[in-house]
Amino acid sequence: MKVGIIGGGQLGRMLALAGYPLGLEFRVLEPKPAASAGDVAEHVRGDYDDPEALDAFANGLDVVTYEFENVPRTSADRLAGRVPVYPPPDALDVAQDRLVEKRFFRERGIPTAPFEPVGSRDELDAALEQLGTPAVLKTRRFGYDGKGQVILRSAADADGAWEELGGRPLILEGFVAFQRELSILSVRGRHGAVRTYPLVHNVHHEGILVRSRAPAPGVDADLQALAEDYARRVLEKLDYVGVLAIELFEHEGRLLANEMAPRVHNSGHWSIEGAETSQFENHVRAVAGLPLGTTRPVGVSVMHNLIGTVPSLEAMLAVEGAHVHLYAKSARPGRKLGHVTVRAADGTTALDRAEELADLLA
Amino acid sequence: MKVGIIGGGQLGRMLALAGYPLGLEFRVLEPKPAASAGDVAEHVRGDYDDPEALDAFANGLDVVTYEFENVPRTSADRLAGRVPVYPPPDALDVAQDRLVEKRFFRERGIPTAPFEPVGSRDELDAALEQLGTPAVLKTRRFGYDGKGQVILRSAADADGAWEELGGRPLILEGFVAFQRELSILSVRGRHGAVRTYPLVHNVHHEGILVRSRAPAPGVDADLQALAEDYARRVLEKLDYVGVLAIELFEHEGRLLANEMAPRVHNSGHWSIEGAETSQFENHVRAVAGLPLGTTRPVGVSVMHNLIGTVPSLEAMLAVEGAHVHLYAKSARPGRKLGHVTVRAADGTTALDRAEELADLLA
Numbered sequence: 001m002k003v004g005i006i007g008g009g010q011l012g013r014m015l016a017l018a019g020y021p022l023g024l025e026f027r028v029l030e031p032k033p034a035a036s037a038g039d040v041a042e043h044v045r046g047d048y049d050d051p052e053a054l055d056a057f058a059n060g061l062d063v064v065t066y067e068f069e070n071v072p073r074t075s076a077d078r079l080a081g082r083v084p085v086y087p088p089p090d091a092l093d094v095a096q097d098r099l100v101e102k103r104f105f106r107e108r109g110i111p112t113a114p115f116e117p118v119g120s121r122d123e124l125d126a127a128l129e130q131l132g133t134p135a136v137l138k139t140r141r142f143g144y145d146g147k148g149q150v151i152l153r154s155a156a157d158a159d160g161a162w163e164e165l166g167g168r169p170l171i172l173e174g175f176v177a178f179q180r181e182l183s184i185l186s187v188r189g190r191h192g193a194v195r196t197y198p199l200v201h202n203v204h205h206e207g208i209l210v211r212s213r214a215p216a217p218g219v220d221a222d223l224q225a226l227a228e229d230y231a232r233r234v235l236e237k238l239d240y241v242g243v244l245a246i247e248l249f250e251h252e253g254r255l256l257a258n259e260m261a262p263r264v265h266n267s268g269h270w271s272i273e274g275a276e277t278s279q280f281e282n283h284v285r286a287v288a289g290l291p292l293g294t295t296r297p298v299g300v301s302v303m304h305n306l307i308g309t310v311p312s313l314e315a316m317l318a319v320e321g322a323h324v325h326l327y328a329k330s331a332r333p334g335r336k337l338g339h340v341t342v343r344a345a346d347g348t349t350a351l352d353r354a355e356e357l358a359d360l361l362a
Numbered sequence: 363m364k365v366g367i368i369g370g371g372q373l374g375r376m377l378a379l380a381g382y383p384l385g386l387e388f389r390v391l392e393p394k395p396a397a398s399a400g401d402v403a404e405h406v407r408g409d410y411d412d413p414e415a416l417d418a419f420a421n422g423l424d425v426v427t428y429e430f431e432n433v434p435r436t437s438a439d440r441l442a443g444r445v446p447v448y449p450p451p452d453a454l455d456v457a458q459d460r461l462v463e464k465r466f467f468r469e470r471g472i473p474t475a476p477f478e479p480v481g482s483r484d485e486l487d488a489a490l491e492q493l494g495t496p497a498v499l500k501t502r503r504f505g506y507d508g509k510g511q512v513i514l515r516s517a518a519d520a521d522g523a524w525e526e527l528g529g530r531p532l533i534l535e536g537f538v539a540f541q542r543e544l545s546i547l548s549v550r551g552r553h554g555a556v557r558t559y560p561l562v563h564n565v566h567h568e569g570i571l572v573r574s575r576a577p578a579p580g581v582d583a584d585l586q587a588l589a590e591d592y593a594r595r596v597l598e599k600l601d602y603v604g605v606l607a608i609e610l611f612e613h614e615g616r617l618l619a620n621e622m623a624p625r626v627h628n629s630g631h632w633s634i635e636g637a638e639t640s641q642f643e644n645h646v647r648a649v650a651g652l653p654l655g656t657t658r659p660v661g662v663s664v665m666h667n668l669i670g671t672v673p674s675l676e677a678m679l680a681v682e683g684a685h686v687h688l689y690a691k692s693a694r695p696g697r698k699l700g701h702v703t704v705r706a707a708d709g710t711t712a713l714d715r716a717e718e719l720a721d722l723l724a
Binding site: 013017020021022023025039040276285290291293294298299313314317318320321323324325326328338343 | 401
């Protein structure tokens with residue numbers, strides 16, 4: 001069976017590495033000549049919205065998936081006319097627009113931060129009146145890793161924020177003084193089976209994920225069940241197949257959904273070592289129509305992203321229990337170049353080793 | 363860094379899959395057009411003793427290793443003139459000849475079954491007189507998976523055995539009524555660091571490994587230390603770099619060395635899930651000059667080989683905790699097509715799941 005992946009980045013690379021042991025083959029569609037996944041998959045070069053490239057890519061594939069949520073809907077539909085595409089293209093519509101996404105969560109009974117659509121300067125003022133400050137103005141589409149958003153600390157910041165983002169469809173989100181950021185990763189198979197990973201605790205810096213710990217400490221069975229229930233509502237409404245990540249704010253015992261990613265997710269990288277079946281293998285199993293693997297954690301894992309630069313490989317590997325994953329990408333400030341996971345039987349040991357790594361990364 | 367692997371079979375495939383996360387690239391030398399490793403590594407086609415193929419293969423590599431022990435010594439030397447070759451070619455001389463190998467063990471103070479060289483029909487009679495029956499007549503070179511050997515239950519079997527194997531350099535080995543077969547896998551880095559995996563219990567059928575359990579049950583610290591000591595003697599004498607496997611017979615509390623493989627080994631496949639660092643990653647780390655990873659076991663693992671046929675992938679993956687590794691090879695009786703490992707926190711659970719798998723394989 002040959003699996004096509006739209007996008008040739010590190011997520012595609014890790015999907016392919018997880019899928020070869022199952023006897024699958026991989027092809028990626030990626031316009032750039034240098035693709036992180038290019039070492040381990042056939043690389044078809046072409047733009048994501050080029051019909052000829054899409055047709056050449058689809059030729060001979062058994063199933064298509066994607067590794068980023070900004071796949072053009074028309075491209076997904078074109079491919080879906082020839083070969084099954086999972087997750088379902090409808091998931092793209094939800095994930096590509098912050099307003100659609102938040103309304104989708106609300107309609108499922110999943111709480112979110114308060115929000116208002118902003119289409120004009122007047123609407124920004126009205127939304128600010130409604131939500132108060134601090135608040136965050138965001139582009140509805142194409143934001144990632146903290147890009148396309150401005151924090152408004154008072155109404156006086158409205159002019160500057162409008163100058164930066166105005167003219168595009170926007171959303172104003174009320175500020176939530178959350179205790180911490182969590183994410184829930186779940187996977188649904190072609191026949192409707194669902195498995196969910198334990199909640200992950202995530203730490204961001206300047207909008208980029210820097211560190212995840214799984215299972216998140218201090219999570220009781222009720223909170224885990226609540227997160228699983230939310231995930232299941234999204235999965236079932238979309239008749240979803242594959243891994244889905246939902247980022248959550250924990251706030252006074254409640255979980256507010258922030259956004260979802262219809263793909264494998266950076267906050268699930270720990271699962272390569274830290275779960276019985278990794279998110280990558282489970283995504284591949286799901287889209288290939290195979291039974292899902294158990295998501296049971298194996299010990300406690302802490303994952304650090306390698307952002308902008310990669311410390312000495314020798315030094316990282318010298319940390320007991322460190323598992324290094326490099327993406328074969330050229331260095332650039334703010335770019336995710338790899339990650340390192342330490343796994344240990346208990347949280348204290350994992351944290352001690354994570355400290356050693358953090359010192360190397362500092 | 364680009365690593366060359368002589369041989370494009372499943373061991374090369376799993377070495378490459380383990381090495382990409384470290385940012386390494388791979389090239390294999392393999393005469394056959396269909397190479398198990400070909401999906402995940404650049405494939406240079408050529409015979410192992412073709413100087414032009416060897417030169418084309420070596421071009422641009424940083425280090426060369428191999429995945430089978432019958433690499434021609436002259437080829438290893440030719441490559442070693444251009445690029446570091448690990449494990450050291452001297453290890454090939456030892457591993458390629460059962461007589462040299464057994465003498466090498468004895469010289470290191472490592473016990474073996476009794477043996478006699480056999481170069482003629484007369485020498486076979488003399489050796490039988492010396493060792494008694496039952497005994498096993500084996501070719502000194504190119505035997506594997508039970509091929510090239512004949513069991514002599516009485517002296518009357520000598521004619522038939524000579525007819526089958528005579529004319530080649532042979533060795534007669536006294537029969538050891540061993541309790542069980544174990545193996546010790548160890549790894550030595552470029553700077554002399556050594557790590558050893560726990561002893562593995564192996565079960566063979568018709569000369570082919572069918573099942574391994576790790577850590578082997580009923581191994582006390584003394585037995586593990588003895589095996590580690592033997593491994594270390596071999597590693598240090600050869601100034602070895604990489605993974606080394608030694609097959610052992612356990613006999614009345616003693617360990618008799620049967621043979622060694624200067625490469626990753628089938629009885630170490632469990633380590634992909636069952637050890638903190640797999641034999642494949644540690645071999646790659648060693649030959650690339652990187653620090654070794656800890657060999658600590660993670661739970662208890664049972665590995666089954668898939669020989670000749672592959673059961674339904676769906677059925678295998680439906681077994682809780684089953685990890686399937688297919689080699690992308692066409693089916694043929696007696697051919698190793700993949701393996702499945704079940705790992706669990708405790709031995710009882712691992713064995714229960716292994717039973718489920720064994721039922722599928724039967």
